[in-house]
Amino acid sequence: MKIKLNDNKVFFDDNGIKKEIHPFWLRERINSEDYVDKSTQQRLFDPTKIQKKIKIESINLIDGFLEVKFNDGAFAKLSTQDIIKEFKNNNFVKFIKKEKWDSSFKNENTIKYEDNFFEKKEMYHALINFYKYGFIIFKNVPTKNNFLVNFANSIGSVRRTNFGEFFNVRSKPNPNDLAYTSLPLAPHTDNPYRNPVPCIQILHCIENEVSGGFSTLVDGFTVTERLKKDFPEYYKILSETKVRFQFVDKTVVLEDWAEMIKLDEKGEFKQVRFSPRLDFVPLMDSEKLETYYAARKKISEYYNSGKFRIEFKLLPGDLLMMDNYRLLHGRTTFDTNEGKRFLQGCYIDYDSTEGKLKHLKRKFNL
Numbered sequence: 469m470k471i472k473l474n475d476n477k478v479f480f481d482d483n484g485i486k487k488e489i490h491p492f493w494l495r496e497r498i499n500s501e502d503y504v505d506k507s508t509q510q511r512l513f514d515p516t517k518i519q520k521k522i523k524i525e526s527i528n529l530i531d532g533f534l535e536v537k538f539n540d541g542a543f544a545k546l547s548t549q550d551i552i553k554e555f556k557n558n559n560f561v562k563f564i565k566k567e568k569w570d571s572s573f574k575n576e577n578t579i580k581y582e583d584n585f586f587e588k589k590e591m592y593h594a595l596i597n598f599y600k601y602g603f604i605i606f607k608n609v610p611t612k613n614n615f616l617v618n619f620a621n622s623i624g625s626v627r628r629t630n631f632g633e634f635f636n637v638r639s640k641p642n643p644n645d646l647a648y649t650s651l652p653l654a655p656h657t658d659n660p661y662r663n664p665v666p667c668i669q670i671l672h673c674i675e676n677e678v679s680g681g682f683s684t685l686v687d688g689f690t691v692t693e694r695l696k697k698d699f700p701e702y703y704k705i706l707s708e709t710k711v712r713f714q715f716v717d718k719t720v721v722l723e724d725w726a727e728m729i730k731l732d733e734k735g736e737f738k739q740v741r742f743s744p745r746l747d748f749v750p751l752m753d754s755e756k757l758e759t760y761y762a763a764r765k766k767i768s769e770y771y772n773s774g775k776f777r778i779e780f781k782l783l784p785g786d787l788l789m790m791d792n793y794r795l796l797h798g799r800t801t802f803d804t805n806e807g808k809r810f811l812q813g814c815y816i817d818y819d820s821t822e823g824k825l826k827h828l829k830r831k832f833n834l
């Protein structure tokens with residue numbers, strides 16, 4: 469990739485494919501201190517207020533810098549590297565390869581928490597693993613005073629919901645969600661009825677004295693790719709049919725229509741939603757519904773199969789951070805007479821982890 473000049477025009481040359489760069493595009497990137505605040509990197513001018521039709525009066529390419537004089541008197545000295553960067557998709561987080569896993573996954577994927585952890589290189593590696601596998605477990609995280617909230621806010625910001633800033637997971641009388649019982653919870657994704665669905669769930673184990681109550685995780689990416697291979701028509705209908713997910717309690721009615729398998733614009737995996745107690749399929753043709761029900765049954769079998777699930781016990785201080793768009797989670801049953809089982813949970817969104825990861829990459833020059 470190169471920047472080239474010809475006849476007061478600037479071109480971007482990508483392996484012989486030449487495209488002109490619009491003069492205005494360059495004009496609004498002027499970054500000298502009269503135009504951009506150095507500490508915030510924000511513009512001190514509003515490009516929408518520029519009245520004149522912007523043209524280039526003169527240009528020069530010297531030592532890796534493009535010098536441009538515009539017809540409104542403005543002058544820009546821009547690094548060609550910075551310009552080239554803008555033409556590449558430089559969001560490296562999007563390029564972290566998802567590693568598919570199933571029940572044979574042997575990597576414990578844990579990292580020991582330490583003081584000032586959030587500004588250390590180890591945090592960078594922990595987040596890389598989170599994007600690779602869809603989860604990471606931090607060990608020895610302080611359990612006092614709802615430390616989970618500090619933890620979440622040190623990565624980004626807590627995503628508050630109608631369950632509060634955070635929620636306490638333990639069995640309680642008159643629960644408004646099965647999570648607050650000692651019943652087993654089949655693999656599910658959280659809050660499919662919200663728009664947008666919370667991206668990341670954090671679960672922090674405070675006490676765990678029971679012999680059961682194992683945490684379970686399933687990789688929705690592995691399962692849906694497998695379904696695509698084994699039953700393409702099921703994969704198709706689940707990725708094309710929007711169903712209504714709903715949550716109702718005394719104070720709120722939440723609903724959203726979405727596919728169980730959400731694909732991106734390239735037709736690749738983006739998100740799974742699965743919570744068979746909360747989904748309502750629209751009334752479609754009988755034949756289509758027949759396929760839909762068979763597809764839902766099959767994906768449920770896969771999600772619940774021991775072939776795809778990992779199971780582990782969270783110990784006090786363990787903090788599980790999981791991708792709610794990729795993974796399903798659940799737990800095995802436990803006996804409340806054996807002792808206490810107390811977890812705290814909250815949500816954060818992808819901008820938190822992405823922002824932190826990019827900051828650490830910049831800080832350590834990784």
Ligand SMILES: [Fe+2]
Binds near residue numbers: 797
């Ligand atoms: Fe859940």
